Amino acid sequence: MKIAPLKLTDPWLHRLARDSEADTETLSAVPCEISVRMETVSVLHHGTDQNHRPYLHLRGQIVQIQPDVALPYGITALPFRSGSEPNFDAFYEFGTDQLLELVRKGYFGSRFQVPESMTGIVWELPAEADFLLVAPERIDQPPLAFVGVRNQNNTELNEGNSGYTLAEYFPDYSTEEPEWAVIENQPAVSERSEQIEDLFADEEFDVVQRGQTSSVRRDEGAVASTVNQVPGGVFDRVLEEVRAQRRVEEATLRPGVDYVEDTPEGMLRSRIHPGVAAALSGSGRDVPADRRGTDHAAGSDDPDGFLDLDD
Numbered sequence: 222m223k224i225a226p227l228k229l230t231d232p233w234l235h236r237l238a239r240d241s242e243a244d245t246e247t248l249s250a251v252p253c254e255i256s257v258r259m260e261t262v263s264v265l266h267h268g269t270d271q272n273h274r275p276y277l278h279l280r281g282q283i284v285q286i287q288p289d290v291a292l293p294y295g296i297t298a299l300p301f302r303s304g305s306e307p308n309f310d311a312f313y314e315f316g317t318d319q320l321l322e323l324v325r326k327g328y329f330g331s332r333f334q335v336p337e338s339m340t341g342i343v344w345e346l347p348a349e350a351d352f353l354l355v356a357p358e359r360i361d362q363p364p365l366a367f368v369g370v371r372n373q374n375n376t377e378l379n380e381g382n383s384g385y386t387l388a389e390y391f392p393d394y395s396t397e398e399p400e401w402a403v404i405e406n407q408p409a410v411s412e413r414s415e416q417i418e419d420l421f422a423d424e425e426f427d428v429v430q431r432g433q434t435s436s437v438r439r440d441e442g443a444v445a446s447t448v449n450q451v452p453g454g455v456f457d458r459v460l461e462e463v464r465a466q467r468r469v470e471e472a473t474l475r476p477g478v479d480y481v482e483d484t485p486e487g488m489l490r491s492r493i494h495p496g497v498a499a500a501l502s503g504s505g506r507d508v509p510a511d512r513r514g515t516d517h518a519a520g521s522d523d524p525d526g527f528l529d530l531d532d
Contacts, residue, residue, distance in 0.1 A: 229369035244356035277313040282306040311376035319388035327394035
């Protein structure tokens with residue numbers, strides 16, 4: 222006979238305990254086999270006293286209790302109603318042989334995990350249960366059964382008492398390729414080196430005179446850009462060449478006679494002195510065309526011959 226049981230914590234149990242006329246029978250520590258629908262299986266570890274030895278935490282719900290001995294009234298199985306299944310927690314300890322097998326399967330690898338095939342299924346596990354059976358009032362009525370599984374929140378399991386060698390259910394992760402891409406061997410770059418590499422070794426510079434643009438060709442096919450500066454070393458070298466050439470030219474000049482036109486002295490003697498002399502003499506024939514004064518200055522009525530402020 223299969224009968225849906227009630228929990229020992231059900232309020233009806235206390236009412237029956239106060240009823241002296243109820244025919245009840247109590248059974249303690251009855252060996253049973255419980256059917257547990259496993260919801261989660263996770264790997265936990267002991268403390269430092271056991272060198273962080275791994276074990277499994279099993280969590281699920283008890284869906285049925287099947288006693289290993291005959292119960293009164295011909296009860297053979299006690300399935301729980303949907304929604305009333307009691308919770309179940311157990312802790313599974315691996316043996317030494319199982320730990321070695323887990324290590325060979327890649328336990329210390331980053332991909333090691335509990336397989337999904339261990340959850341969502343029903344496990345048959347050993348347990349002990351207490352019963353309170355209430356006799357029916359009539360022979361055609363079923364009995365009333367109250368049941369409670371011992372240590373249902375902290376059951377200790379192992380290979381011996383459970384009959385499961387759980388290490389066998391773990392796949393071999395040691396032979397699987399990692400998910401990340403394999404990086405090919407590359408030469409290591411030293412943090413510090415005595416050899417200095419020129420950052421502009423592959424670049425070409427076209428040097429032009431000052432005031433013009435210079436194109437810098439960086440790569441083939443790159444668009445040339447104009448700049449007004451050249452590398453410092455090239456500029457210093459060009460400046461030194463110009464200064465040396467000027468010193469050679471100045472050395473051949475006769476003091477007070479020869480001069481260089483683009484120098485301050487040359488501008489003073491070729492442009493300013495003639496204009497001043499012409500202004501003082503009242504004649505403008507020797508004044509350069511670009512520096513010649515206005516008609517007002519040449520034909521000034523000033524008897525002293527001095528230049529006007531505008532001139």
